[in-house]
Amino acid sequence: MIKAVVGANWGDEGKGKITDMLAEEADIIVRFQGGANAGHTIVNDYGKFALHTLPSGVFYDHTTSIIGNGVALNIPVFFKEYQEVVDRGVPAPKIMISDRAQIVMPYHILFDQYEEERLGGKSFGSTKSGIAPFYSDKYAKIGFQVAELFDEDALREKVERVCETKNVLLEHLYHKPLLNPDDIMAELMKYKEMVAPYVGDVSLFLWNALKEGKEILLEGQLGSLKDPDHGIYPMVTSSSTLAAYGAIGAGVPPYEIKKIITVCKAYSSAVGAGAFVSEIFGEEADELRRRGGDGGEYGATTGRPRRMGWFDCVASKYGCRMQGTTDVAFTVLDVLGYLDEIPVCTGYEIDGKVTTEFPTTGLLEKAKPVLEVLPGWKCDIRGIRKYEDLPENCRKYVEFVEKQIGFPITMVSNGPGRNDIIYRK
Ligand code: GDP
Numbered sequence: 001m002i003k004a005v006v007g008a009n010w011g012d013e014g015k016g017k018i019t020d021m022l023a024e025e026a027d028i029i030v031r032f033q034g035g036a037n038a039g040h041t042i043v044n045d046y047g048k049f050a051l052h053t054l055p056s057g058v059f060y061d062h063t064t065s066i067i068g069n070g071v072a073l074n075i076p077v078f079f080k081e082y083q084e085v086v087d088r089g090v091p092a093p094k095i096m097i098s099d100r101a102q103i104v105m106p107y108h109i110l111f112d113q114y115e116e117e118r119l120g121g122k123s124f125g126s127t128k129s130g131i132a133p134f135y136s137d138k139y140a141k142i143g144f145q146v147a148e149l150f151d152e153d154a155l156r157e158k159v160e161r162v163c164e165t166k167n168v169l170l171e172h173l174y175h176k177p178l179l180n181p182d183d184i185m186a187e188l189m190k191y192k193e194m195v196a197p198y199v200g201d202v203s204l205f206l207w208n209a210l211k212e213g214k215e216i217l218l219e220g221q222l223g224s225l226k227d228p229d230h231g232i233y234p235m236v237t238s239s240s241t242l243a244a245y246g247a248i249g250a251g252v253p254p255y256e257i258k259k260i261i262t263v264c265k266a267y268s269s270a271v272g273a274g275a276f277v278s279e280i281f282g283e284e285a286d287e288l289r290r291r292g293g294d295g296g297e298y299g300a301t302t303g304r305p306r307r308m309g310w311f312d313c314v315a316s317k318y319g320c321r322m323q324g325t326t327d328v329a330f331t332v333l334d335v336l337g338y339l340d341e342i343p344v345c346t347g348y349e350i351d352g353k354v355t356t357e358f359p360t361t362g363l364l365e366k367a368k369p370v371l372e373v374l375p376g377w378k379c380d381i382r383g384i385r386k387y388e389d390l391p392e393n394c395r396k397y398v399e400f401v402e403k404q405i406g407f408p409i410t411m412v413s414n415g416p417g418r419n420d421i422i423y424r425k
Contacts, residue, residue, distance in 0.1 A: 001210075001215055001216070001256070001258050001259070002210070002216045002217075002218060002246075002252060002256045002257045002258060002259075003022065003026075003215075003216070003217050003218070003257075003258065003259040003260075003261060004217075004218040004219075004220060004243035004246050004257055004259070004260045004261065004323075005018050005019045005022060005217060005218070005219055005220060005261045005263060005329075006218075006220035006223070006224075006241065006242065006243045006246075006260065006261070006262055006263070006323050007220060007221075007222060007223025007224065007241065007262070007263050007264075007319070008223055008224055008262045008263065008264040008265075008315075008316050008319030008320050008323065008325070008328070009223040009224070009225055009264065009265055009268060009269075009270075009312075009315060009316060009319055010222070010223055010225050010226060010268070010269070010270035010271070010274075010276075011038055011221070011222035011223045011226055011241075011270075011271070012038075012265070012269055012271070012293070012297070012299075012306065013223055013263040013264060013265045013331055014263055014265060014293075014329075014331035014332060014413060014416075015040060015056075015219065015220060015221075015263045016039075016040025016041055016042045016051065016056045017040075017041075017042060017043070017331070017413065017416060017417075017418070018261065018263050018329045018331070018411070018413070019040070019055075019056035019057065019217060019219045020042045020044060020056045020057070020059060020418060021418050021421060022217055022261070023056060023057040023059070023060055023063055023217060024060060024418075025215060026057065026063055026215045026216065026217040027062070027063060027064065027209065027214040027215050027216065028057075028063060028064045028065075028066060028206065028209055028214060028215070028216045028217070029055040029056060029057030029058075029063055029064075029065050029066065029216075029217045029219055030055065030065075030066040030067075030068050030202075030206070030216060030217070030218050030219065030246075030250045031053075031055045031066070031067055031068055031071050031219050031221070032068040032070045032071065032218050032219070032220070032245065032246045032248075032249030032250040033068075033070045033071060033220065033221060033239040033240060033241065033245055033246075033249045034071065034072065034131070034220075034221030034222060034237065034239055034241070035052075035053070035071060035072030035073070035074060035104060035129055035130070035131045035134065036052040036053045036072075036074045036077045036078075036104070036129050037052075037072075037127040037129040037131045037237070038052070038127070038221050038222055038237075039051060039052045039299070040052075040056055040221075041293070041294060041416070042056055042059070043294060043416040043417050043418075044059055044417070044418050046059060046088060046089055046090050047088060048294075049085065049088075051081060051085075052077065052081060053067075053071075053073070053074060053077050053078045053081055054078070054081050054082060054085065054093070055067070055219055056219055057093075057217065057219075058082075058085055058090065058093035059085075059090055059093075061091045061093075061094075063093075063094070064094045064095070064096060065093050065094065065095050065096075066095075066096045066097075066098070066202055066205075066206075066250070067095075067096070067097045067098055067101050067202075068098050068101065068202055068249045068250040068251065069098040069100035069101050069102075069202065069203075069249060069250070069251055070101075070239060070245065070248060070249020070250065071098075071101050071249065072102065072104050072130070072131050072134045072135065072238075072239070073097065073101045073102065073103055073104060073146065074103075074104040074129070074130070075103060075104075075191040075194055075195060076191075076194075077104075079194050082095070095198045096198055096199075096200045096202060096205060097146060097195055097198045097199050097200070097202075098146065098199075098200070098201075098202035098203075098251070099145065099146050099147040099199050099200065099201060099202075100145050100146070100147065100202070100203075100251075101145065101146050102134065102138050102143040102144060102145055102146070103143075103144045103145075103146060103149075103188075103191065104129070104130045104131075104134050105130070105134070105137075105144065105184070106184070106187055107133075107166055107179055107184070108130030108131075108133040108134045108137070109128065109129065109130035109133075110130075110176070111130070111133040111166075111169075111174075112128045112129065112130045112131070112132060112133050113128050114170075114174040114176055115132075115133070115174075116128060117174075118173070118174065127299075127302055131237065131238050131239075132238045134238070135238035135239055136238075137162075142158075142161075142162050142165070144158070144188070146195060146199055147199070149188060149189075149191060149192040149195070150192065152189075155185070155188065156181070156185055159181045159184050159185055159188070160181045163178075163179045163180075163181045163184065166179050167179055202250065202251055203250070203251025203252065206250060206251065206252050207252070210252070210253075210256055216250075216252070218243070218246035218250055218252075218257070220241055220242075220243065220246070221237075221241065222237050222241045223241055223263075223319060224241060224242065224262075224318070224319035224320075224322045224323055225270075225315060225318075225319055226241050227240050227241045227242055227322065228240060230242065230322045232274045232275055232361050232364060233361055234361075235272060235273050235274030235275075235361075242322055242323055242324075243257060243260045243262075243323050243324055244257075244324065258326075259326050259327060260323055260324050260325050260326050260327070261325075261326070261327045261328075261329055261411075262319070262320050262323045262325040262327070262328050262329070262407070263328075263329045263331055264316050264319070264320065264328050264329070264330055264331070264405070264409075265311075265330075265331050265332055266311060266330060266331065266332050266333040266335065266336055266397075266401075267288060267292070267308070267309065267310060267311050267332070267335065267336060268308065268309035268310060268311060268312050268315075269289075269292065269293075269297050269306040269307065269308055269309070270306060270307045270309070271299050271302070271304055271306050271307065275361065275364040275365045275367070276307055276309055277309075277312060277314070277315070277345060277348055277364065277367045277368070277369050278309035278310045278311070278312040278315075278345035278369045278371075279307055279308070279309040280308055280309050280310065285307075285308040285309075287338075288308045288335070289305060289306065289308050291335050291338060292306075292308070292332065292335050293332060293335070293416070294416035309345075310342070310343045310344055310345050310369070310371065311342075311344045311345065311401060312345045312369075313344060313345060313346050313347075313356070313401065313404035313405055314345065314346070314347060314348050314355070314356055314357070314358050315345075315358055316401075316404075316405050317356065317358070317404065317405040317406055317407075318357070318358030319358075320405055320406075320407040321406075321407075325407045327407075327408060327410040327411065328402070328405070328407050328408060328409045328410065328411075329409075329410070329411040329412075329413060330398060330401065330409045330411065330412050330413065331413040332413065333381065333394065333397075333398070333412055333413065333414050334380065334381050334382045334414040334415055334420075336376065336377075336397070337376070337377060337378065337379055337380050337381055337394075338376075338378075339376040339378075340375075340376050340378065341373045341374070341375060341376055342373070342374050342375075342376050342397060343371040343372070343373050343374075344371065344372050344373075344374060344397075344400065344401070344404075345369040345370065345371055346370055346371070346372045346404060347369075347370035348364075348367035348368065348369065348370065349367065349368045349369075349370055350363050350366050350367045350368075351366065354370055356404075374393070374396065374397055374400060375393045375396075376393060377390075377391035377392075377393040377394040377397075379391060381394055381414045382414055382415040382420065383414075383415070383420075384414060384422065385422060386422065387412065387422050387423075387424050390412075390414075390422070398412060408424075408425065409424060410423065410424050410425055411423055411424070412424065
């Protein structure tokens with residue numbers, strides 16, 4: 001059976017923690033999209049880790065961690081992270097890298113930086129990890145699959161051809177130093193040495209695993225609202241963040257994805273630019289940011305302070321619907337324990353009309369939040385293990401949100417650790 005763990009919102013919902021927790025019962029964990037541009041923070045017996053590329057299952061020795069074909073694979077970052085994890089006492093994870101995964105090339109990172117510089121104030125808030133140039137090249141059919149590293153003659157011919165076009169842009173658009181095919185080949189040969197022991201036919205491996213009744217977990221990055229089709233285009237990421245894409249980015253039959261666990265945060269946070277209807281500012285935002293997550297709401301990759309807001313029922317209902325949610329994991333509820341009253345965004349007012357359906361970007365920019373205020377519970381709920389033991393106002397908050405979004409909240413996370421979880425129903 002396949003389960004997917006994905007985000008309902010803008011990312012940073014706590015997917016890493018939920019995946020790490022569910023990985024205990026899984027045999028295989030697969031990353032199926034995205035790259036080293038976002039991160040997961042995981043707290044477990046080995047300590048606190050910020051993973052960007054390694055699947056969140058690496059902390060268990062019974063699991064195989066897989067980089068699917070849909071991932072933007074930054075090979076040096078991947079192995080640096082692998083080494084860090086091992087150096088901190090985690091047993092060497094079992095890894096498999098899809099022979100069809102494509103490689104983030106050194107020049108993808110440069111092009112990302114140059115384009116941000118060129119756009120100046122009109123930039124998309126890229127993390128400059130090369131993700132947009134990577135996926136552009138993938139779909140322009142000038143990307144490099146891992147398998148191509150193993151045919152040196154064909155690789156050299158392609159590298160030379162790609163450098164020709166890249167160099168036109170570097171010279172005339174960006175006015176930057178040109179690429180040298182020999183340097184790129186040397187780099188790619190290093191990459192080959194690094195990945196060689198781990199490369200395999202991932203879709204076949206997963207197909208066979210399914211036949212043997214193995215439990216597979218697909219791990220998404222970012223959330224629904226960053227999906228290039230269904231999110232807040234153009235302030236989105238470059239690969240689909242939806243569970244459905246797991247079938248493609250891992251190479252598994254779509255009908256095998258039986259459970260879609262959508263992680264939804266008890267308040268809102270976002271990084272980068274883009275409409276954020278329930279956003280709050282000033283001291284109110286600073287306090288939530290300081291208390292948020294596990295040690296504050298700052299990007300796991302960039303350290304950027306996250307933008308903060310109240311829970312957005314409109315965005316979350318839509319985010320859950322687009323994922324095809326079977327279960328909602330509602331996270332960081334413990335953080336809200338300091339508030340006397342908790343505003344929740346239940347609708348958007350656009351041109352004088354209130355809607356509860358998430359609109360396209362132009363209309364979203366005009367939306368004003370309709371807020372409903374719920375009473376707080378004013379205590380620390382960490383350590384509670386049974387739903388009935390939560391304070392009444394806390395349960396009311398969960399149930400209010402559940403009704404608004406229309407998907408069952410079956411897990412409530414009340415702390416960053418693996419065991420800080422309350423199962424419902
Ligand atoms: P991801 O990208 O969706 O995996 O999210 P991140 O890991 O970037 O952000 C979630 C942050 O919240 C991390 O610092 C987690 O350790 C932390 N976290 C996850 N669940 C909870 C929770 O229930 N309570 C608290 N206080 N922190 C949590």
